[in-house]
Amino acid sequence: MTPLERHIDGRNLRQASRRSRVLHAISSLPPPVTRLLAKRIWPASLRHMRAIPDGCWFGLDADQRWSLHIGGDFVARSIPIRHLTGAMDRPVTIVASGPSAVDFPWDTLRNGERYIVAVNGACEFLRRLEITADLLVVTDAEFPATGHPLLRNVPDVPMVTTCAASSVLAMLSPGDLIRRKFAIIERVNAWYGVPALELGELADLNARSGSPLHLPERDPRKFKVGWSEDPGIGFFSGCTVPFAALQVVIGLGAVDIEIIGMDLGGSGRSYAEGENAPPSLLEIQYEDFILPSFEIMRHVIAGSGVRIRNHSPVCPLPPEIFGG
Secondary structure, X not given: OOHHHHHHHOOOHHHHHHHHHHHHHOOOOOHHHHHHHHHHHOOHHHHHHHHOOOOEEEEEOOOOOEEEEEOOEEEEEOOOHHHHHXXXXXXXXXXXXXXXXXXXXXXXXXXXXXXXXXXXXXXXXXXXXXXXXXXXXXXXXXXHHHHHHHHHOOOOOOEEEOHHHHHHHHHHOHHHHHHOOEEEOOEOOOOOOOOOOOHHHHHHHHHOOOOOEEOOOOOOHHHOOOEEOOOOOOEOOOOOHHHHHHHHHHHOOOOEEEEEOXXXXXXXXXXXXXXXXXXXXXXXHHHHHHHHHHXXXXXXXXXXXXXXXXXXXXXXXXXXXXXX
């Protein structure tokens, strides 16, 4: 076990579940009081735990299977990611939900030769095309709040998700997790029950562990910017779910990858969203988070044999990011 793995393995699950239950018990107090107490229960080093709904908590067994609980009730158990997906030994297509996806020649994907990964609501777009994804990637904790009906439409597709996203889904649609095979991955330096590190501390642990994480030289931007070679250790969000999906599939062995519908323009999505759909912040996040993350990816995969084709004609990322 590397120093980084030992650090993550030192998570205090009992304390995390106890704090979550306390917050749930005081949830009937006036909101200003509960907000103040939440900051005390989840201090700055554990603020990433605030994304998990009060009363939801997780256990983790020796086989790296997460168990999700609401209050005293068990809801669902995850599968380790490598058991969920197996090796990525087929060409991979990542489908995002940008409007440009509508114009893609979808008949080319009906022969089953490519492994299809849908991120967030792209699963609904594919369902309407009568194409079934092989895998869902849902790492955005806000998506299940409005998108859980879309996930319910594809109950047989396995999913890679996070503690925060799965706990929101469990509160709103627990049956979806009970029926579905899913794996949990964690955002780097936002590990469940593990206090966040300063950049220098994490960089030191990473260096002594063979550098599976590629960190920015300066401002970590809340550790959204970076690249992970091992999704089992963690991933960087890059503020767009296709970036998380890329770390998953490349970490599992994919070398031939194409991306459809990654427009990064905030101009709507390729599926009907309804009145309560959250606004896209991609245009705002592009310069600070998205572009720097893809630039790190470019340097890491250079010379590795990994080939990525981005089919979006409107994506603002420079073609050279993908070797074009």
